Amino acid sequence: MNILIFIKQVADTEARIIIKGDHKSLEIENKYNMNFFDEFAVEEAMRIKEKNKDVQITVCTIGSQKAVEALRTAIAMGADRAFLLDGSKAATNDPLAISRILSAFAKKEGFDMILCGRQAIDDESANVGAMAAEFLGIPHVSAILKMEVVDGNAVKVENEIEGGRGIFEVKLPALFTTQKGLNEPRVPLITGVMKAMKASIPVVDPATLDIPQEAVAAEASKVTILSYESPQERPPVKIIEGETPEEKVKNLVKALKEDAKVL
Amino acid sequence: MAKDIFVFVELKEGAVRKVSLELLSKGKEIAGHFSSSLYAVLIGHNVKGIAATVQPYSDKVIVIDNEGLAEYRWDTYASVLEGILRKYNPYAVLGGSTVTGKDLFPRLAARFGSAIVSDAVGIDFHDSGIKIKKPLFGGKVISWITCSEDSAIFITFRPNSFGIEKGSLNGEVIEEQFEAAKDPKMNLAGTEKHVSEKVDLQEADFIICGGRGMKGPEHFQVLEEIAGIMGGRVGASRAVVDSKWREYEDQVGKSGKTVSPKLYIGCGISGALHHTMGMDTSKVIVAINKDPNAPIFHYADYGIVDDAFAVLPVLREALKKTREEI
Numbered sequence: 001m002n003i004l005i006f007i008k009q010v011a012d013t014e015a016r017i018i019i020k021g022d023h024k025s026l027e028i029e030n031k032y033n034m035n036f037f038d039e040f041a042v043e044e045a046m047r048i049k050e051k052n053k054d055v056q057i058t059v060c061t062i063g064s065q066k067a068v069e070a071l072r073t074a075i076a077m078g079a080d081r082a083f084l085l086d087g088s089k090a091a092t093n094d095p096l097a098i099s100r101i102l103s104a105f106a107k108k109e110g111f112d113m114i115l116c117g118r119q120a121i122d123d124e125s126a127n128v129g130a131m132a133a134e135f136l137g138i139p140h141v142s143a144i145l146k147m148e149v150v151d152g153n154a155v156k157v158e159n160e161i162e163g164g165r166g167i168f169e170v171k172l173p174a175l176f177t178t179q180k181g182l183n184e185p186r187v188p189l190i191t192g193v194m195k196a197m198k199a200s201i202p203v204v205d206p207a208t209l210d211i212p213q214e215a216v217a218a219e220a221s222k223v224t225i226l227s228y229e230s231p232q233e234r235p236p237v238k239i240i241e242g243e244t245p246e247e248k249v250k251n252l253v254k255a256l257k258e259d260a261k262v263l
Numbered sequence: 264m265a266k267d268i269f270v271f272v273e274l275k276e277g278a279v280r281k282v283s284l285e286l287l288s289k290g291k292e293i294a295g296h297f298s299s300s301l302y303a304v305l306i307g308h309n310v311k312g313i314a315a316t317v318q319p320y321s322d323k324v325i326v327i328d329n330e331g332l333a334e335y336r337w338d339t340y341a342s343v344l345e346g347i348l349r350k351y352n353p354y355a356v357l358g359g360s361t362v363t364g365k366d367l368f369p370r371l372a373a374r375f376g377s378a379i380v381s382d383a384v385g386i387d388f389h390d391s392g393i394k395i396k397k398p399l400f401g402g403k404v405i406s407w408i409t410c411s412e413d414s415a416i417f418i419t420f421r422p423n424s425f426g427i428e429k430g431s432l433n434g435e436v437i438e439e440q441f442e443a444a445k446d447p448k449m450n451l452a453g454t455e456k457h458v459s460e461k462v463d464l465q466e467a468d469f470i471i472c473g474g475r476g477m478k479g480p481e482h483f484q485v486l487e488e489i490a491g492i493m494g495g496r497v498g499a500s501r502a503v504v505d506s507k508w509r510e511y512e513d514q515v516g517k518s519g520k521t522v523s524p525k526l527y528i529g530c531g532i533s534g535a536l537h538h539t540m541g542m543d544t545s546k547v548i549v550a551i552n553k554d555p556n557a558p559i560f561h562y563a564d565y566g567i568v569d570d571a572f573a574v575l576p577v578l579r580e581a582l583k584k585t586r587e588e589i
Contacts, residue, residue: 013400015400017403095369095372096378124521126381126382127381128369130366131372133370135373140337164456165454222379223409225408226389226406226408229406231543235564238566239560239565240565245573252549256526
């Protein structure tokens with residue numbers, strides 16, 4: 001079974017982010033990780049590999065050369081191979097372009113199953129998985145919490161639905177997005193890290209893939225970021241005065257009623 | 264061409280979700296600006312009776328009532344919506360950034376080759392069109408985005424992004440029929456729904472969150488009581504969920520749910536970035552923590568520096584009194 005995983009390198013939640021003077025670009029502190037939800041995808045693929053014969057795990061991402069670090073993390077966790085899709089000329093802010101490129105790469109490499117995180121924690125968009133599945137003409141199930149490979153051709157999954165869980169039986173090939181709760185991602189062993197350091201990671205130029213190039217070029221982006229701005233700052237906290245919990249609560253309720261007008 | 268606005272109406276247990284009424288309220292304002300029409304799109308089984316709920320908020324209500332749409336699946340819903348959108352050709356389609364919205368909208372946007380912006384929190388006019396407000400990096404940056412208008416723009420919004428205006432319209436109901444095509448490779452074998460009286464965490468107007476400072480699952484009872492009084496929900500920090508004191512569905516923060524209630528109260532929560540990124544768009548934030556240096560106070564409007572265990576029972580009684588006054 002060929003398992004393909006789409007991952008994304010994202011700024012660490014602690015990374016400092018500065019909006020540049022022109023409000024058109026950002027300066028992001030050099031602290032990056034593999035997207036939190038993608039770790040569940042890599043872990044699930046590893047569990048399938050450990051339980052079944054002839055499983056190959058391929059990871060890929062679109063990004064700059066820097067994104068190789070996230071691919072190496074996936075190899076350290078146990079992925080067999082990794083590819084970097086060069087995003088320098090592509091409309092990387094546009095989920096449509098990203099999913100076109102990823103699906104074209106998937107078609108070229110071949111796959112039985114695609115896994116990716118339910119959303120990226122930098123833009124919270126949750127678009128690329130379902131969009132790539134649409135371009136590939138395969139089913140998808142979002143936010144899976146449990147997966148069982150029934151045989152080489154089908155899987156049974158449980159996923160998060162509104163107000164509960166859904167249980168789906170899906171014929172492969174199919175795409176699944178992974179949610180926290182699916183598994184506990186492993187911490188790479190030192191041998192894995194060594195292997196990852198040495199792994200050669202080919203760079204793929206999206207221009208070599210079978211996609212209408214004009215549809216994925218930077219200037220074809222369907223979305224344009226007009227400007228970045230800082231969030232509105234909250235005024236400094238008002239610490240509620242009082243000698244006793246009773247007094248403090250009384251003053252808080254008064255403030256919530258009369259100043260904030262939320263009670 | 265008229266810039267008609269469509270709102271995908273989400274239902275929960277046979278009732279219209281609050282987020283859909285928020286989007287209809289905002290949609291009316293947008294359609295008003297463009298002198299176009301606002302359509303509510305109501306899809307499901309036995310939903311004709313629900314049309315009356317959205318009629319006051321819409322110029323037109325498109326209803327597709329079909330047995331095959333009883334249970335939400337992206338394949339059937341996308342096939343029906345595709346039919347509607349091809350027929351009516353709207354300017355923009357709005358939906359909630361909910362479990363369903365996140366599953367359905369990207370599939371449709373790819374099918375139409377359209378611009379999609381998800382998890383947005385605001386919208387405004389720009390040139391002859393619109394611009395969309397979307398937080399990035401857990402709210403550290405706000406971006407404004409414009410979209411290519413050559414096909415319908417798909418946008419999902421966080422619940423609680425807009426207020427609900429009192430509806431004074433009486434939208435004409437249009438019944439349509441489109442095939443609800445199932446993907447034969449995907450079989451819904453069943454669903455397990457929690458039978459829960461609880462308000463949806465993302466839609467709640469009031470959230471009281473407990474952190475590790477609550478010391479154990481048994482101490483969440485008082486939070487439940489307060490949430491009950493306020494008609495809201497109890498949330499939890501990651502540490503609490505990881506310690507299995509609360510279910511994952513209660514988790515507020517980066518790897519949990521992003522919430523923006525009218526009033527958020529954090530109890531015994533230190534305020535790790537991970538958590539604050541999921542709640543810092545709340546309208547009013549109250550923090551209760553005995554450590555005056557806890558980072559949560561940087562995000563709060565009001566703070567009580569005291570032991571949560573001493574404050575909470577008093578707060579419960581005080582809030583109960585405010586409810587009784589109404």
